[in-house]
Amino acid sequence: MTGKARRAVAAALALAATAPMLSACFEEPSAHEAVRDFLVGWQTGDYAAAARRTDGDEKVVRKALEDAKLQLDAASFRFDVKGMRRAADEVEADFEAEVDLGENNPLWEYEGKLPLHLVDGRWKVRWSPGVLHPRLREGQRFAVEVVSKGRQPILDRTGDSLQQEATLHVAYVIPANLKNADELCERLAKVTGFPQDRLLSRIRSAPPNVQVPLVTFGRTRFAQLRDQLTAIPGIQLTEQKQALAPDSPEQIVGTVTAVTAEAVQQLGGPQRAGDTVGRTGLQKAYQEHLTGSTDTRVITVDLKTMQKTELKKWEPGRSTSSIRTTLDRATQRAADTALTAGASPGMLVAVQASTGEVMAVSSTKEYHQEKDALAGRFSPGTAFSIMSVEGMLKARLSPKQKIACPAERSVAGAGFRQVGSPAGMTPTLQANFATGCVTALTSLARRIDGADLEASAARFGIESSWTLPLKGFSGSMKPLKNDAATAQAIAGQNVSVSPLSMALVAGAVASGTWRPPVLVTDPQTFDPSAEVDPAKAVKQPNPVKIPEETVSTLRTFMRAGVVGGSARAAAAPGDPVHGITAAAAEGQKPLAWFVGWQGDIAVAVLAQSSDPTAGAAVAGRFFRGLNADL
CATH class of the missing domain: 3.10.450.50 (Nuclear Transport Factor 2; Chain: A,)
Structure with missing residues (x-):
């Protein structure tokens, strides 16, 4: 049976x-x-x-x-x-x-x-x-009207859209004018890949005298198929403007395309012509929140007068709304300009120190704003020595204590090499920190307990369980079982961080409290394991107050880094700039860090350069550009 x-x-x-x-x-x-x-x-x-x-x-x-x-x-x-x-x-x-x-x-x-x-x-x-x-009644028929609410925008922190208008091309029909709907749908299915039966069902269920959109195309796809579409009797074409093209930061906001046959199979549900699909970034992460909401009405249509009578109406079962981000246009513009004005590939992440809100994410074409700036794994070099200050204070080391900065040093069998000035000198601990002297700083591993360094790193959010709607990386470090491992951690050699995680470290020093990052403020819940349905709440870690003596010492050290240390290029008008530089490497590629802040804006810059001050130069252009916009 x-x-x-x-x-x-x-x-x-x-x-x-x-x-x-x-x-x-x-x-x-x-x-x-x-x-x-x-x-x-x-x-x-x-x-x-x-x-x-x-x-x-x-x-x-x-x-x-x-x-x-x-x-x-x-x-x-x-x-x-x-x-x-x-x-x-x-x-x-x-x-x-x-x-x-x-x-x-x-x-x-x-x-x-x-x-x-x-x-x-x-x-x-x-x-x-x-x-x-x-x-x-006699002379009437059923019909179903489905009206899409349209894709909602992604907004910056002030409520302005982070998209620009783009043109979509819509192939539509008027059912009453069709001589052979079956043949039309058969030919359209062959051209587009959309299921023939679903195309036909939309025509049959629609009121006879209305425009029924069947397939929507982006510019490139439409150019490829235009001649084939116009050759199908009954198909009509129109243009539709939608705010889809992403503004900076483009890879964070994400790209959007018209619904394709493949997307319908992937997403399921009532995807219709005119709907759009987020391909990357926040557009993909919040696909179900931004679009898909429809009004549905069952009606009768008088076939002579075309008068409609509503039998039943459903409001959207799932509401859609815009996504409010923490991104700031002026900060983003300053970040983009600072990077493009330089000669080195690089990235810059800026956060509000007092809140952890991400205000700008910028990168040159060599790096990806999400995969590298938010979620990349890079050696921090001596920028990680920020975590060692608490251990220095616990060991009662004075900022004025003289510590030699030789060209090379071995600590418990681990070797380190200082490149450039002030190798061979004997500056103070503060000066060594301000210049990022790796041979001097790693010598402190004999005085700093590895467990204290691990605890300090945890307070600064390293390996924290924070999460974002997009990929992110809070950092990781190997267990510090001996002096050699502790020295390597101070030098950032057995540690991985992202530019975002280091911007949060700078924000913690600036504000006195480490805070998890925030990129989207509305809605406030999401499920990072779901690619298209950010619907479940994720509990973020609580802010962590940094000990006052540690904060005070770090502020002094990092101010010295800009006033007389290797971060001098970061100096800018306005509030005092604090920061340090660090040299690191990604395989054979030399990297130059700047980690610091001005006012309530904390930044991490990572430049691909053999010049250890290259990151500070980007930061200086950023701060000066930001001040010019104020």
Whole structure:
């Protein structure tokens, strides 16, 4: 027995089950049989069997039942008999209908009536369009109107859109003007890859005189297919403007494309022409939040006057809204300008020190703003010595203590080499910190307990469990089991960080409290494991207050880094700039860090350069550009 046959039998039994109860009220059970046979036939698609139980022309009834399914784009009908009444030779049955509108999602439930009378000794349903629905009349048909709310924007911190207008191209039809909808959909399916049956169902279920969008194309795809589209009789083309092109930071905001046949298979659900799909960045992470909301109406249409009557309307089951980010246009502009004005590839992440909010993410073409600036894994060099200050204070090391800065040093078997000035000198601890002398700083590993360094790194968010709607990396470090490992950590050699994690470290020194990063403020919940449904709350770690003595010492050290240390290029008008530089490497590529802040803006810059001050130069241009915009 086929699945369809089994469902038919099950449905028949379900409807027949009411007969014993109802037949007790009447002398003639055959009226129940007529109701059962008609509704079972309608429900299972055996329209001929249903038609035979009416007094109408069988061909007319069969077509009306079949058309109702097509016009509603219905996946299924289900019926439940609620009662029957008899008056003389007339019977009226009450039933409840449940129509699954398939792609359009909602279930349509309504109450109907079946009038029956005796015809040549047999009970028959008195046929009229009102049998299908009490408000359907002669000369009318069902239709379904689905209106998309459109894609919502991604906003900066002030509420301005982070997208620019782009042109989409829409292929549409007017059903009443089509000579052969089947052929049109067959040809369109071959050209676009969209399922032929879904294209056809949209045409059949739409009001006859309206524009029905079938497929939407971006500029490149449209240029490839335009000639093939115009060759299909009945296809019409129009342009549609939508705010889709991302503003800076483009890779964070993300790209959007028109729905493709492949996207429909991946996303599922009622994706329709005119819908859009986020491909990268926040557009992808918040796809379900930004789009997909529709108003759905079941209506009747008078085929002469085209007047519409609403039978049922559904508000969107899932609301859509814009995404409010923490990004700041002026800060982003200053970051972009600072990087493009330099000769070295690089990245810059700026956060608000007092909140952890990400204000700018910028990179040159050699790096990716999400994969590298937020989630990259790089050696921090001596910038990681920020974590060692707490251990220095615990060991009662004075900032004025003289520590030699030789060209080379070995600590418990681990070798280190200082490149450039002030190798061979004996500056103070503060000066060594300000210049990033790796041979001097690593010598402190014998005085600093590895467990203290690990605890300090944790307070500054290294290996913290913070998360973002996009990929991010909080840093990692290997266990510090001996002096050699501790020295390597001070030098940033057995540690990995991202520019974002180091910007948060700078913010912690500036504000006195480490805070997890924030990129999106509304909605405030997301599920980082879901690519398209940011719906579940994720608990962020609590802010961590940094010991006051540690903060005070670091502020002094990092101010000295700009005033007389290797970070002098970061100096800018306005509030004092604090920061340090560090040299590191990514394979064979030399890297130059700057980690610091001005006012409430903390930054981490990573430049691909053998000049250890290259990051500070970018930071200086950034701060000066930001001050010029204020």
